[in-house]
Amino acid sequence: MHEGVAQVRYLDTSDVAAHLVGFVPSEDLTAGSTHKATQAIRLVKSTFRDEFKCLVKQVKSGIIIECPEATQNSILDLCGVVEQKLERLKKEPLAAKMVEEILAVSGAELRRWSKDGRIPTSGRAYFSQGRKQVGLFLYPPEAIRELSSRPDQIAQWRNQDRQPQH
Numbered sequence: 286m287h288e289g290v291a292q293v294r295y296l297d298t299s300d301v302a303a304h305l306v307g308f309v310p311s312e313d314l315t316a317g318s319t320h321k322a323t324q325a326i327r328l329v330k331s332t333f334r335d336e337f338k339c340l341v342k343q344v345k346s347g348i349i350i351e352c353p354e355a356t357q358n359s360i361l362d363l364c365g366v367v368e369q370k371l372e373r374l375k376k377e378p379l380a381a382k383m384v385e386e387i388l389a390v391s392g393a394e395l396r397r398w399s400k401d402g403r404i405p406t407s408g409r410a411y412f413s414q415g416r417k418q419v420g421l422f423l424y425p426p427e428a429i430r431e432l433s434s435r436p437d438q439i440a441q442w443r444n445q446d447r448q449p450q451h
Contacts, residue, residue, distance in 0.1 A: 295371045296329070296364050301357055306333070306364060309347030314375050316430045318383040322346075325374055332367050378407045378423035387433050394443070396422075403442060404432065 295314055297307035308329045310322035326348055333339045337352040337359075352360055379387070384404075385395055398404040399422050407425040411418050432438060 293361075293364055294368055295325075296367060298361065298364055301360055301364075304352050304355060304357070304360065306350045306352070306360060307344075307347065308350070309344075313430075314371060316379065316383075316426050317387045317433055318379065319386065320383050321374070321379070325371060328370055328374060329367055332370060333363065336363050376426065379426050379429055380410070381422055381424070384424050384429055387429055388439060389436075390439060394446075397446070398442060399424075404428070 295308065295311060297309075300307070308326065310325040314325055315321040329350070330341055330348065333350050333352065334341075337355045340351040340353075342349045342351070355363075381392065381395055384390075385392055388395070390398075395404065399406050405425060405428050406422045408423050409420045410423055411420050413419070
């Protein structure tokens with residue numbers, strides 16, 4: 286058995302002898318964001334296509350990659366590279382739209398809770414819109430994953446916001 290198999294966390298290498306690798310983005314990897322899942326699928330596809338002549342078949346919520354000309358060891362070696370890239374993707378800060386989707390909150394709620402410190406941020410990203418610089422909050426994926434597992438916290442914040450301020 287190739288030693289790279291033990292390190293595979295996100296890819297399904299159970300059919301690697303048939304030159305097949307499967308990938309379905311996990312909740313752990315994407316934090317529940319469909320955008321992040323799409324990014325992960327693109328990353329896996331492009332990494333395999335850059336290295337081998339591959340056939341990619343779309344399956345329910347993922348892909349199956351067939352590399353008929355590649356050896357089993359070269360596929361497993363590339364799987365190790367892909368796993369590292371996916372791990373980096375998992376740790377990338379989340380944009381506001383992703384967080385809104387993951388937590389099922391409005392943009393106004395997210396901005397308010399970010400500004401008052403209830404939802405931690407991990408910095409800002411800036412881009413130009415004409416002559417204007419636009420800044421967006423970025424969010425730590427671990428904190429958002431943890432918060433998404435506690436919908437009661439979001440409900441509590443909404444109730445607090447409805448209470449009249451004195």
